[in-house]
Amino acid sequence: MRSLLASTALIKADLAQLARNWVLRGWLIALVLVLFFGLTSTLVGARLMSVPASTVVTTTLAGFLVIWSMVIIVLSAGSVGPEADIVSDSILSRACTRNQYIVAKLISRVIVVLGVYAVAASVAGFAAYRYAACDVTVSTLIVGISIVGLAILLLVTFGVLFSVMFNNTIVSVVALLLLWYVASPVFSFLGAEYLSPASLIRNLPAILKDPHAPQVVECSATPTSINVVFSKHVDPRSAENPGNYTIECPPGVNHMAEAATYDRTKTTVVLSGLTLTAGETVQVTARGVTDPGGTQVSAASDTATCVVPGEKPAAAKPAAKPSQADKTPPRLVRMEAAMSSIRVTFSEPLDPDDAEDTANYLIENPVGRQHAARAATYRTDNRSVLLSGLDLDLNVPIKVTVKDVRDVAGNAISARGNSLVHSEVTPWKYVLGFGLPALIAAALAVAWFNRRDL
Amino acid sequence: MNIVQTHELTKIYNNKVIAVNGVNLSVEQGCIYGLLGPNGAGKTTLLKLLMGLQRPTAGRAEVFGSRVTPNAAPIRQRVGYLPTNPKFPPHLSPIAYLDLIGQLFGMPAEERKPRLASLIRAVDLLGAASRPIRSFSTGMTTRLGIAASLINDPELLIWDEPTAGLDPAGRKYTLDLIRELGKTKTVIVSSHILSDIDRVCSHVGVLHDGQIIYSGSVRELKQTIGRNHVEMEVDAPDESLARLEAWLEASPDVIGHAMRGDWLEVRFNPESELAQPLMRTLQAAADCGVSVVSLSSTKAQTEDAFIQLLEADQADGFSRAYNTVRAQPAGINGADQG
Numbered sequence: 001m002r003s004l005l006a007s008t009a010l011i012k013a014d015l016a017q018l019a020r021n022w023v024l025r026g027w028l029i030a031l032v033l034v035l036f037f038g039l040t041s042t043l044v045g046a047r048l049m050s051v052p053a054s055t056v057v058t059t060t061l062a063g064f065l066v067i068w069s070m071v072i073i074v075l076s077a078g079s080v081g082p083e084a085d086i087v088s089d090s091i092l093s094r095a096c097t098r099n100q101y102i103v104a105k106l107i108s109r110v111i112v113v114l115g116v117y118a119v120a121a122s123v124a125g126f127a128a129y130r131y132a133a134c135d136v137t138v139s140t141l142i143v144g145i146s147i148v149g150l151a152i153l154l155l156v157t158f159g160v161l162f163s164v165m166f167n168n169t170i171v172s173v174v175a176l177l178l179l180w181y182v183a184s185p186v187f188s189f190l191g192a193e194y195l196s197p198a199s200l201i202r203n204l205p206a207i208l209k210d211p212h213a214p215q216v217v218e219c220s221a222t223p224t225s226i227n228v229v230f231s232k233h234v235d236p237r238s239a240e241n242p243g244n245y246t247i248e249c250p251p252g253v254n255h256m257a258e259a260a261t262y263d264r265t266k267t268t269v270v271l272s273g274l275t276l277t278a279g280e281t282v283q284v285t286a287r288g289v290t291d292p293g294g295t296q297v298s299a300a301s302d303t304a305t306c307v308v309p310g311e312k313p314a315a316a317k318p319a320a321k322p323s324q325a326d327k328t329p330p331r332l333v334r335m336e337a338a339m340s341s342i343r344v345t346f347s348e349p350l351d352p353d354d355a356e357d358t359a360n361y362l363i364e365n366p367v368g369r370q371h372a373a374r375a376a377t378y379r380t381d382n383r384s385v386l387l388s389g390l391d392l393d394l395n396v397p398i399k400v401t402v403k404d405v406r407d408v409a410g411n412a413i414s415a416r417g418n419s420l421v422h423s424e425v426t427p428w429k430y431v432l433g434f435g436l437p438a439l440i441a442a443a444l445a446v447a448w449f450n451r452r453d454l
Numbered sequence: 455m456n457i458v459q460t461h462e463l464t465k466i467y468n469n470k471v472i473a474v475n476g477v478n479l480s481v482e483q484g485c486i487y488g489l490l491g492p493n494g495a496g497k498t499t500l501l502k503l504l505m506g507l508q509r510p511t512a513g514r515a516e517v518f519g520s521r522v523t524p525n526a527a528p529i530r531q532r533v534g535y536l537p538t539n540p541k542f543p544p545h546l547s548p549i550a551y552l553d554l555i556g557q558l559f560g561m562p563a564e565e566r567k568p569r570l571a572s573l574i575r576a577v578d579l580l581g582a583a584s585r586p587i588r589s590f591s592t593g594m595t596t597r598l599g600i601a602a603s604l605i606n607d608p609e610l611l612i613w614d615e616p617t618a619g620l621d622p623a624g625r626k627y628t629l630d631l632i633r634e635l636g637k638t639k640t641v642i643v644s645s646h647i648l649s650d651i652d653r654v655c656s657h658v659g660v661l662h663d664g665q666i667i668y669s670g671s672v673r674e675l676k677q678t679i680g681r682n683h684v685e686m687e688v689d690a691p692d693e694s695l696a697r698l699e700a701w702l703e704a705s706p707d708v709i710g711h712a713m714r715g716d717w718l719e720v721r722f723n724p725e726s727e728l729a730q731p732l733m734r735t736l737q738a739a740a741d742c743g744v745s746v747v748s749l750s751s752t753k754a755q756t757e758d759a760f761i762q763l764l765e766a767d768q769a770d771g772f773s774r775a776y777n778t779v780r781a782q783p784a785g786i787n788g789a790d791q792g
Contacts, residue, residue: 001560002531002559002560003527003560005557005560006527006557006558006559006560008557009554009557009558010558013554017543017545020545083543085541086541086542086543086544088502088507088537089537089540089541089542089599090540090541090542090543090551090555090602091555091558092507092524093505093507093530093535093537094530094535094555094558094559094602094606095527095528095530095531095558095559095560095606096527096530096558097524097525097526097527098524098525099525100527450524450525451509453467453507453508453509454502454507454508
């Protein structure tokens, strides 16, 4: 009980001290201004240009990793040093332990920094979720915000550790600034490049985006229109493009809708201007429709069938519109990666010569650094190409972009659907990558402080 | 019962500075123990080691029978510490600071608040109770330090140079307070001011170059070091004094003498009784026509003893390494006479 009272008193005293800190006050003022004006302008732009929510949140979180990290470093690396000459006389000569003192420092700094971060990130997350093109879910938002929070926690614990290690506050601040801003080589050397701030910022959109691709749930038809229901909100621009729908009624007879109208509230697209035969089965395939984050409709669930109400005519004539030749360009639908190879799967059969030309594949790992495959092997049975002879780092995203590949009908792959990103960096890797070193840094700070003469 | 006990306590800073060297110290319950030594002798380091603010390089310190470590909060719960030239959080007021450390001592608010109020009144900081500590003078800061050291009603007080930087009135107040507190508590007070130690302490430890060269009661120190040391206030013409000094020079009882103004210092052989040699000297003074106005055997005894100890310690030089020195100066045992 006495120990708890002492620990609480130390935490409260440090929080009170932080409340008087002009660095913190300045940070809060700047943060409020930046959040207000930054979010407002971004969200206004998002309404006009359909900016994905993941981009809005990433921008805010990246601010903490790149700009506000300087303030966080000053607040944490200046925690113990400035009072090193008074802590012995005023605090540690009383009935408190060094452990209590340094743990109280850690807790109060974490409370303040993560508290400010949590509020700012939550505001940005809510605003983006509510007003931007929503390509995130509540759970992906929580995961993304938590991962950056862990990175900030790591920064705070290292700051307190440096503050304990170096008597001079300026030295500890500069040392941590150097470490943080040139962290990529350090993390790369440790085999965890994905933990560097730059890499984390690159990966954030993928973390924040809803990992589940939109699916076609069901359809219903009238003789002149079809309602296609999607599993989630989709990008209106792609949804309202009639060319993104293949309609067969009866199977084998293609139709083209004259218009596609998206109803956001029902996540439904009405394909109109059709002439369908009553009693016939209609098969609708949505290709090229994406969610607001750019994720295309899952190839496994892009088709729905329904029946046009009414009696089937006794002598049904072929459909009003004749069958059309394949004009749909091939798309990349799946990607799997190993350390030495990548397998990409296409939406339709390809021209083997194009598919096996390694020059047609741009491989980046991480994004921005190119790799060349030694061989490309096409399998006709599952429409996949194996790109081999690679040396990949699975800790960072892998992006494959395909060009000049044509399907058997001669349609070249288009810019939409010609690239996929593969990432094996799961949230748990971040939890371990940031959380474990943060714990170690905190333990080191306690141990180091216990060894110091005061 | 020993409240404080150290065993070969040694502190070496960064393998460069030997601050405390194999100190064996014992302080009994209920005594006022003065730690005496010149500047740089290691007094502050020794007290910080006793408080667990520093880690010993070798040896150990025990307070209340428990080993002192940086995390020895239960020990410090029973100790009141006043550092030399104390530094406190500059932005806090005395009330806020005393309230904070009251909480560190686990005192509930209903006990803490009245206690800090009475202490602020006692150290005469009532008028400055709301001012930030940064605006305090040295004396006010020391008084606040005194209040802070007393807030937990400790059994043991460790005060490091409590009179440093104080004006005469503040110094008298502090020494009187130590004497008063010494009636109910064990007090360890360090100082390089001999008269302060002489006035309030019952026991003393003399620290020199990181070693205790004497530890015992103040009276023993005076008796042993200043033994058979007499000062006479004389009134006589120069030729009479010259005759007396010639007699003293030749006397086998006298090992030294010096004339300082009207005072004649005479040091008799410490191994013999004082009465007979003193009588013979007074008779010689009368025979030489020297009038003895007053006779003193106490003036500056502690100071002399202290200086003699330091001189003896330095003269022993290399032999100090073997600890023989602590038994040398007039039979003083440096270890554990407290």
